[in-house]
Amino acid sequence: MPKVDIPGVVAHLRSSFDCYRTRDIAWRREQLRRLKRMVLEREADIFAALKEDLGKSTFESWVTETGFVISNIDYAIKRLRAWMKPEKVTTPLINQPGSSAVHREPLGVVLIIGAWNYPFQLVMSPLVGAIAAGNCVIVKPSEVSVNTSAVVAKGICDYLDPEGIRVIEGGVPETTALLKESFDHIFYTGGHNVGRIVMEAAAKHLTPVTLELGGKNPCIVDCNVNQAVAARRIVWGKFLNAGQTCVAPDYVLVHEKVETEFLDRMKSTVQQFYRANPKNSPDYPRIINQKHFNRLAALLDCGEVVTGGETDSSERYIAPTILRDVPVHSPVMDDEIFGPILPVLTVSHVDEAVSFINARPKPLALYIFSQDKRLQQRVLQRISSGGVCVNDVVVHVAVPELPFGGVGPSGMGAYHGRASFETFSHRKSVLSKSTRMDLPVRYPPYSESKLKWIKRLA
Numbered sequence: 001m002p003k004v005d006i007p008g009v010v011a012h013l014r015s016s017f018d019c020y021r022t023r024d025i026a027w028r029r030e031q032l033r034r035l036k037r038m039v040l041e042r043e044a045d046i047f048a049a050l051k052e053d054l055g056k057s058t059f060e061s062w063v064t065e066t067g068f069v070i071s072n073i074d075y076a077i078k079r080l081r082a083w084m085k086p087e088k089v090t091t092p093l094i095n096q097p098g099s100s101a102v103h104r105e106p107l108g109v110v111l112i113i114g115a116w117n118y119p120f121q122l123v124m125s126p127l128v129g130a131i132a133a134g135n136c137v138i139v140k141p142s143e144v145s146v147n148t149s150a151v152v153a154k155g156i157c158d159y160l161d162p163e164g165i166r167v168i169e170g171g172v173p174e175t176t177a178l179l180k181e182s183f184d185h186i187f188y189t190g191g192h193n194v195g196r197i198v199m200e201a202a203a204k205h206l207t208p209v210t211l212e213l214g215g216k217n218p219c220i221v222d223c224n225v226n227q228a229v230a231a232r233r234i235v236w237g238k239f240l241n242a243g244q245t246c247v248a249p250d251y252v253l254v255h256e257k258v259e260t261e262f263l264d265r266m267k268s269t270v271q272q273f274y275r276a277n278p279k280n281s282p283d284y285p286r287i288i289n290q291k292h293f294n295r296l297a298a299l300l301d302c303g304e305v306v307t308g309g310e311t312d313s314s315e316r317y318i319a320p321t322i323l324r325d326v327p328v329h330s331p332v333m334d335d336e337i338f339g340p341i342l343p344v345l346t347v348s349h350v351d352e353a354v355s356f357i358n359a360r361p362k363p364l365a366l367y368i369f370s371q372d373k374r375l376q377q378r379v380l381q382r383i384s385s386g387g388v389c390v391n392d393v394v395v396h397v398a399v400p401e402l403p404f405g406g407v408g409p410s411g412m413g414a415y416h417g418r419a420s421f422e423t424f425s426h427r428k429s430v431l432s433k434s435t436r437m438d439l440p441v442r443y444p445p446y447s448e449s450k451l452k453w454i455k456r457l458a
Ligand code: NAD
Pocket: 113, 114, 115, 116, 117, 118, 122, 140, 141, 142, 143, 144, 170, 171, 172, 175, 176, 189, 190, 191, 192, 194, 197, 211, 212, 213, 214, 215, 245, 246, 247, 336, 338, 364, 406, 411
């Protein structure tokens, strides 16, 4: 049984929303400023919690968590007035004199459910959008990253308006209780199975959902690339957060002509980044918990180890591992790996990679390394994915103008930048007419000539 009176919290927020508390631009800006102050003033606590939960370095914690959230906040504050302005659209002659505009109105009381791998930004970044759009919000951080959950809860409680923004900590019982309530939007980040639970619960109330899910992100490496740069970028993106990244390259499909050279480069890059023993590198994180450690350790013998393969269960350490000669039907190619293991498979042509990828569920991210622009275009046109990064990995998520989200089984809906504001807003269509003129042609009794006029004016 949850310790918190969840229906009471939801009812309280709803009454705040119904009193228009959160709609003013002043309230939204103030909350965003306070949120930024919280991140800056509590940064040391946030870093300590991330270290405790995932062994994240300060560098990665800033780049992928606090720094990311601060830039989200600054971006939203700067553009908020423009986003909130009704967007004028043309009005056809038939509705003249009149003017038409799309108004953005807040949805109401929204729920944000986060995942453990980027446990700070995965709740804070959607929170920025929900506040900017003028909603009341409940944030439910992942209980798996227990230390960060506590810092998020305390920070929100200490800095933000409790009449509009609350945190409910906890796991399955708390989330189950939350999902019984009626929300105006649910924003969920996590795996497919719970995604289904969330969507099913939302359907009971006809609540719209955003599902930020995962999947196996393919990375195509053509034969005409700058191998050194490709290896550096792929190794960085894969072993960032020890592979526990929804947009990490899950597997590589390399052109057979360059396989050996590419594997050598990747191996030496791993050594360059994390030295001879990555276990001692302060930059290399740990696996979140024993369950995930065991799951990942069981995948290490799915191919020939090019580098890595070592584990230490007492520290939940798995070395950055690259595998070659991986059979297509081995367990490491079944589900999203979500850990520091990179299978490298070969293809004889990029078209073979396209067929391979299209025979599998649509990924969240697709990566293509090639100097050939026509080939890049062919891949872009033939593969559907949430997003794409050409000649790099992961960093497309840091472009605020690019909506971030999946397609098909990798998710629905998107956020980041303006897309976050839109996700938490209703686009209300408003036609405003004058009564000075009232065209008689639309009224009965109808006639051939009225129909002729209507056809001209419509
Ligand atoms: P998780 O275990 O933290 O679960 C996510 C949330 O669901 C948590 O808040 C948890 O409390 C809640 N939850 C768990 N079981 C539940 C249940 N039975 N009923 C209701 N709520 C429940 O995270 P996870 O699922 O292990 O997350 C990893 C997945 O998330 C990966 O597939 C990854 O790719 C994906 N992910 C996607 C994104 C994205 O932006 N698309 C970002 C990060 C992670």
